[in-house]
Amino acid sequence: MSLRxxxxxxxxxxxxxxxxxxxxxxxxxxxxxxxxxxxxxxPVCTTEFGAVAKLGEEWKKRxxxxxxxxxxxxxxxxxxAGDIETYSESVVDFPIIADEGLEVSKLxxxxxxxxxxxxxxxxxxxxxxxxxxxxxPDKQLKLSxxxxxxxGRNFAEILRALDALQATVKHGIATPADWTVGQxxxxxxxxxNEDAKAKFGEFDAVLPYLRKxxxx
Numbered sequence: 001m002s003l004r005x006x007x008x009x010x011x012x013x014x015x016x017x018x019x020x021x022x023x024x025x026x027x028x029x030x031x032x033x034x035x036x037x038x039x040x041x042x043p044v045c046t047t048e049f050g051a052v053a054k055l056g057e058e059w060k061k062r063x064x065x066x067x068x069x070x071x072x073x074x075x076x077x078x079x080x081a082g083d084i085e086t087y088s089e090s091v092v093d094f095p096i097i098a099d100e101g102l103e104v105s106k107l108x109x110x111x112x113x114x115x116x117x118x119x120x121x122x123x124x125x126x127x128x129x130x131x132x133x134x135x136x137p138d139k140q141l142k143l144s145x146x147x148x149x150x151x152g153r154n155f156a157e158i159l160r161a162l163d164a165l166q167a168t169v170k171h172g173i174a175t176p177a178d179w180t181v182g183q184x185x186x187x188x189x190x191x192x193n194e195d196a197k198a199k200f201g202e203f204d205a206v207l208p209y210l211r212k213x214x215x216x
Contacts, residue, residue, distance in 0.1 A: 031134070038149065066094045
C-alpha cells in the first residue's frame with residue numbers, strides 16, 4: 001500500500017507498551033504523530049525517543065498524541081524506555097507499538113510485503129522503518145518524512161510543521177519557507193483580492209500570486 005497526502009491512514013490493532021489499541025480509536029479527535037524505528041536499544045533511536053519525551057508538554061498544547069513503533073516486542077520496549085528516560089531525563093509517557101510481525105511497517109509502506117526478520121537480525125534488516133507520519137483528526141495523512149539510520153530526526157522541525165499544518169486547517173492559509181508561529185502567512189491564490197481583504201484585512205502583494213498577511 002502506498003500512502004499519499006490526504007489519504008486515510010490504515011487502521012489496525014496492535015500491542016503496545018501501554019496495552020492493546022485500535023489505531024483510529026486511539027487517535028480519536030486528536031492530531032497524531034506516528035514515528036517508527038528499526039530496532040530497540042540503538043543509539044540514534046534512543047536520542048530521538050528522548051527528544052519526543054522532552055516535548056511532552058508541547059504535544060499536549062497542540063492536542064496531539066504521539067506513538068512510536070519499533071519492530072521489537074513489548075517487553076523490550078518497556079526495558080528500552082528505562083534507557084531513554086536515563087538519557088533524556090524525561091518520562092516516556094507515550095505508547096510504543098510492538099511490530100514484531102512487521103504488519104504496521106508494511107501497512108505504512110515502510111517495508112515490502114515480502115519482508116521478514118531473519119535470525120540474528122541487525123537494524124539494517126529494517127533500516128527503512130525510519131519514518132514520521134503526521135495525521136489529522138480526520139485520520140488523513142498530512143505529512144510524512146523518512147530518514148536514514150545515521151541521521152537523527154529534527155523534532156523541532158516536526159513541531160514546526162505541526163504548527164503550520166494546524167494553522168492552515170484552522171485559517172485556510174499557507175505558510176512560507178521556514179515559517180514559525182507569529183510570522184506572516186500566505187493567502188492562497190484561490191482567494192480573490194476582495195475576499196482576502198474581507199477575511200484578513202490588509203495584505204502585502206509581494207507578487208501577483210504571492211500575498212502575505214498577518215493572522216489576527
